[in-house]
Amino acid sequence: MAVCSFCGNEIKPGTxxxxxxxxxxxxxxxxxxxxKNTKLxxxxxxxxxxxxxxxxxxxxxxxxxxxxSKKKKKKR
Numbered sequence: 729m730a731v732c733s734f735c736g737n738e739i740k741p742g743t744x745x746x747x748x749x750x751x752x753x754x755x756x757x758x759x760x761x762x763x764k765n766t767k768l769x770x771x772x773x774x775x776x777x778x779x780x781x782x783x784x785x786x787x788x789x790x791x792x793x794x795x796x797s798k799k800k801k802k803k804r
Contacts, residue, residue, distance in 0.1 A: 734762035735778035 730739045730746075733755040745763055747755045757763040765775070772780035 730756045732756060732758040732762055734766050734772040734780070735775075736772060736780040736783065737778075 729741070730744065731737070732739055732744070734757060737758050739756055739758045743758065745757045745760075747757065747763070749755075755766070757766070762772075765772070772778045773784040775781055
């Protein structure tokens with residue numbers, strides 16, 4: 729079985745999309761959601777709903793970088 733290039737889930741036979749770049753590298757996607765996220769330049773290991781995120785958290789010991797929230801200025 730093929731594995732999704734974005735989320736890391738297994739792709740069932742007869743489903744999914746395969747994209748081949750001009751340089752010959754191929755990417756397999758399980759859904760249009762994964763395909764669109766890749767096109768937008770997002771990384772699968774930074775999205776909580778992906779299997780790649782869970783594997784990344786296990787490998788780093790649960791310390792993935794989290795964006796810090798900035799304080800919003802109040803208009804007076």
